[in-house]
Amino acid sequence: MTMHDVLNRQRAAFMAELPVSLAVRKDRLNRAAAMIADNADAFCDALSEDFGHRSREQSMLTDIASSIAPIRHALKSVERWMRRDTRPVQFPLGLLGARAWVEYQPKGVVGVIAPWNFPVNLVMGPIAGIFAAGNRAMVKTSEFTPRTAALFEAVCGTYFAPDELAFFSGGAEVGKAFSELPFDHLIFTGATGIGRHILHAAADNLTPVTLELGGKSPVIVGKDADIAKATERVAIGKMLNAGQICLAPDYMLVPEAQEQAVVDGLKAAVSAMYPTLLANPDYTAIINDRHHQRLQDWVADARAKGATVETVNPAGEDFAGSNSRKMPLHIVRNATDDMIVMQEELFGPILPVRRYSGIDTAIAEVNRRDRPLGLYYFGPDADERRRVLDRTISGGVTLDDVVFHVSMEELPFGGIGPSGMGSYHGSDGFKTFSHAKAVFKQAKLDVAKLAGLKPPYGKATWTSIKRQMK
Template sequence: MIDLQAVLTAQRAAFIGELPVSIATRKDRLKRAAAMISDHAEAFCDALSEDFGHRSREQSMLTDIAASVAPIRHAIKSVDSWAQRSKRPVQFPLGLLGAKAWVEYQPKGVVGVIAPWNFPVNLVMAPLAGIFAAGNRAMVKTSEFTPRVAALFEEVAGTYFAADELAFVSGGPEVGKAFASLPFDHLIFTGATSVGKHILHAAADNLVPVTLELGGKSPVIVGKGADLKQATERVALGKMLNAGQICLAPDYMLVEAGDEAAVVDGLRSAATAMYPTLLSNPDYTSVVNDRHFQRLTDLIDDARAKGANVEVVNPGNEDFGASNARKMPLHIVTEVTDDMAVMQEEIFGPVLPVRRYAGIEDAIAQVNRRDRPLGLYYFGGDAGERRRVLDRTIAGGVTLDDVIFHISMEELPFGGVGPSGMGAYHGRDGFMTFSHAKAVYKQARFDVAKLAGLKPPYGKATMASVKRQMG
């Protein structure tokens, strides 16, 4: 196994030796990062498809190639303004005497990145946009479930970066455990909540600040005045993208009882229009591995056994049982109850429970009795109801009248809350996450301590200062 501590030590020494990290150097690293992906886009798409069994090339270009380059380009354009010092006011009367205060944004040092398998290029490169913009160096632990992508990163990175700028590490749980235990200056992990707990424990021993991008059950509320055709088409698109293997995928839908049949019809029609066949359809991605496929199958079987209705959207009447392609059609699950595993676990696949609610307060209550989700989606034309949902639910982020899209808005912070994560990145927020906001105070040339009564012997000036501060 690679000597992780040696890599970290070399990166930290190079970082310290380079300080201060110029904006030109940061932009250069960002440009090289973008080139690393752009120059090898086809190879990354091939590797992604190999790792998944099949993955749509166009989808990979959208979600892993373009979505990696775009935040880097945004950072290149924005880093000059992000990095400017922030002037802060000074309390009376120090400002009048010439004292000044400001915040400078310094790089933290070496940032560790633990990336997941579902978007194994984008969820390496999007954090790197903020990491490099802030002036840091980085070590990346890739997912063992996408070994070809991991190997390609290790193969090409050396052409663009010295190992003391950017290093890639691959391996299984033991490597991951050792990586998470390193004394980084910051650590960002994207993945399952269950694993995130272990990451946080490991980082705590070194008091490493951690950003956790986790997941959870992101709900869709179909409210008053919603365009059901549009809503179901957008939900189906978000649910079937990457075969539902998205941390922000709509996890379950909440609909008024009177809308349930129309919602199910809309989902069926939308899925059929986008994917008239699935097994040989190049646009539809496979479930990543046998273990995950079996987990999804078990969720469906458990729901059926406990009384749910499961509709398989299979417009081509294909024989999925005879295929080893791990292609899974959309499963719409109704009559869902809380004791079903499909309502207890993050689904992470093309399985969509549809639940009824009686009034918006009931829908809000159904959301609030679960862990706080990474995303929440509301469709509806009633401004008061929409405001009610925004005010009375807590989620990492919200998309109104669509799903997932808030993650692609580069100047919105992306992150979870509670079990769906902690901290945020993207755009300026990512720059701030990976920077140290250093307070700087410049004292006035006068004897401020004497004027303020801070010097013994204490007297009238001291009590005047106390009175002024207590207002």
């Protein structure tokens, strides 16, 4: 079947099924969790093959467990999410017996375009909200993770009929055709540049779109921050998946007097966690040769333009002489705006560290760039923290750590401006993939006459007008 055929089949089955019961939603969620849990080992193998090496434990944490957790959360919460939301009506309609409420109704068929960096989790996270809301789904997987994509296609039929969930793989042409389908909703996770094309394609069908993009997520180290704790937590977030995370710390802003301490703290933390890299099973490789070369070129660009680059290579390993795509952390000092590392989202183990003279200078540095997907602040000063929260705009914030806000199921995850549009996760995801249908039930009395809405207009009409204009 073509993608159009599958879409038509899913939509017909969806319309025939309405209303989608709680039992059906829970059954699909349970089957989705089973699809991942039953094939966890195979998914970990496929992920490692796709990356050239990927830590098995990391894959279990970030792609297997983190896929099942939102599904389990949805299973526990969906009955509550489905309840009608009673709303007040204007005086005196409520006294006369009128009632208003919102019903959350499934939209229909939702398209999911998934990226390569977490190619299981960023399929199944949206699926949790999509199925909880009573929809069906079609998924376009990334061509950069072909083994993972093939595994999804191989196992899906054991758990789902094609009119419930279907997977499609292929390159840019397949992705373009997929994004042009008249879905009832489309969610895309990936680069900002591609997101613009997705939005254009969806516009022709007036398809509502959720865009989960990226950007340069800053770390602000406050003047009284615990440097050892802050640098260890930044190092954990930066080195996870070798920095190939949309929420990875992209650059650090540190007080002038603490720059050296921050650099030393980063080196110590990385060296303790990864005393070796090339043969270390805990450290992940860069996804492909093109991205590996891109990162090397960006480091060379920074050096050529005057940056000091400090490579964190505790064992003194020969990366240039290896055929591995593993890459150590490169700390870039004296990074300037004309360097690519300060212009583009890095998506790899490169970390510029820039100095600031006061917190308002750091805030201004953030605000003159595109609004980021995440922002991270370290420090005990409540006033300084409040100023950062009030004076910056970002998709989300983690205080005294990095990335963690994305794992909170009842916090909306999404960007703003170039870092994204819309959000999902938990109840917010349920609402994203639902249509909030307004319902009003009129009172038995002749309200139109009482409110002066029924011609001929007269005293009652003017009484109603004056009441509404008070």
